[in-house]
Amino acid sequence: MNGLSVDRTAPASLVERTIAEAVDAYAVPKIRAAVLELAMRWARLDAVPERGEPLREFVDGALRRACEQMLGVETAETIRHDLEPLVVMLRSAEVTEIRPSTPPAGSDFPELTIEEDEPPEPTARTSGRRRWRATAPEPLELHRVLVATMDPASVSEMSRWMAGVALVEPVRDALEVLENIDQRDGLVVVDCRRPAVSVETLVALAPEMPKDARAVLWGERGDLEQHLARLGTAMPPEWVCCGPKATAEDVAAVVRILLE
Numbered sequence: 001m002n003g004l005s006v007d008r009t010a011p012a013s014l015v016e017r018t019i020a021e022a023v024d025a026y027a028v029p030k031i032r033a034a035v036l037e038l039a040m041r042w043a044r045l046d047a048v049p050e051r052g053e054p055l056r057e058f059v060d061g062a063l064r065r066a067c068e069q070m071l072g073v074e075t076a077e078t079i080r081h082d083l084e085p086l087v088v089m090l091r092s093a094e095v096t097e098i099r100p101s102t103p104p105a106g107s108d109f110p111e112l113t114i115e116e117d118e119p120p121e122p123t124a125r126t127s128g129r130r131r132w133r134a135t136a137p138e139p140l141e142l143h144r145v146l147v148a149t150m151d152p153a154s155v156s157e158m159s160r161w162m163a164g165v166a167l168v169e170p171v172r173d174a175l176e177v178l179e180n181i182d183q184r185d186g187l188v189v190v191d192c193r194r195p196a197v198s199v200e201t202l203v204a205l206a207p208e209m210p211k212d213a214r215a216v217l218w219g220e221r222g223d224l225e226q227h228l229a230r231l232g233t234a235m236p237p238e239w240v241c242c243g244p245k246a247t248a249e250d251v252a253a254v255v256r257i258l259l260e
Contacts, residue, residue, distance in 0.1 A: 015055065015086070016048040019063065022082045026075050031160065038163070039066035051090035059083050069163040072155040072170060142167045143259045144182045148202075149191030154218075154248065158189065161252030166259060172196045174205055186213035187258060189251060193219040199235075203228065206236050214258060215239045218251045 016036075023032045040046070043062035049055040059080060067076035143166035147158050150172070159168040166185075171177050174197045177188055186209065190199060202215060220241055221227065228234055235241075240258070242251050 013048060013050060015050050015090070018086055019048060019059070019083060022079050023067065023071075025082070026071055026079065027156070031070055031156075034160075035063075035066045035070045038069065039063040042066065055090055056087050059087050068159070068167060070156075070160050072152070072159045072168055074170060075152070075156065143185045143187075144169065145185065145255055145259075146171045146177060146180055146182075146188040147191065148172075148177060148188055148196040149194055150196050151191060151194040154191045154194070157248035158252060161249050162255065165256055170196075174201050177202065178205060178208055181209055181213055183210050185259060186210045187216065187255065188213070189216045189218055189255065190220075191218050192221065199224065200228070200231065200233075203233055203235060212238070216251060216254055216258070217241045218246055218248075219244055 020032055020036065023035050027035065036048075039058070039062040040048075042065060043058055045058070045062075049058050064076050064080050067079050071079075142164075145158070145162060145166045145168050147155050147168055148171050149155060152170075155168060155170045162168050169180065171180055171188070177197060181188055188202075190197065190202060192199065199217060199220065206213070215236075217224070217239065220243070222244055224241065225235065240254055242254055
């Protein structure tokens with residue numbers, strides 16, 4: 001592995017094991033390892049903070065964001081809530097582990113720019129503690145994609161395949177689609193296998209959506225177009241049908257192309 005990449009299949013510290021167990025409740029070990037790996041990269045840490053404000057910042061920041069990408073927004077919030085008692089308990093404790101920090105004014109420490117494949121070089125201080133300073137990474141500009149489904153597993157799958165590209169948000173009815181569809185991306189995935197909103201309803205609401213809004217249909221019935229024709233309507237030409245046998249990976253590939 002390069003840079004700050006570390007093996008998260010065997011969490012070491014008690015705090016890290018507790019965090020891993022919280023994620024394990026909603027993901028298989030392989031996905032849990034990917035979540036922790038992504039969180040550590042975004043936080044630019046080589047160890048999970050053990051206590052204090054750094055732990056709070058990690059759980060509320062990088063870890064939550066990684067959970068959103070891999071498991072969905074609702075699951076990420078649930079995991080953060082599950083970890084809240086741990087964070088509160090350890091928040092006021094003295095920080096003893098080494099972590100990235102900003103040296104005090106007047107310090108003679110050089111300012112470093114840390115690349116992902118080049119870990120920071122710690123500098124010894126007379127106090128015996130080691131610190132380094134790094135420039136903050138540029139914030140990621142992620143797209144936003146709605147997924148209309150009653151199946152949490154579909155949201156998790158889409159989040160996994162859209163990691164690093166788009167923030168996946170579940171919606172449970174037509175009103176949520178209208179309220180949350182993004183003016184910038186204007187894209188909603190409709191899980192026709194366990195729909196939260198029917199295709200017929202969404203077609204009827206199409207004029208109320210942003211001008212360039214698009215829908216990607218996942219697992220739609222084979223005779224959908226004929227069915228809509230019998231109802232006296234038709235799908236907007238911008239909409240995409242992925243087919244009855246489409247997988248989450250197939251749908252994510254289509255969404256990536258539409259977001260380019």
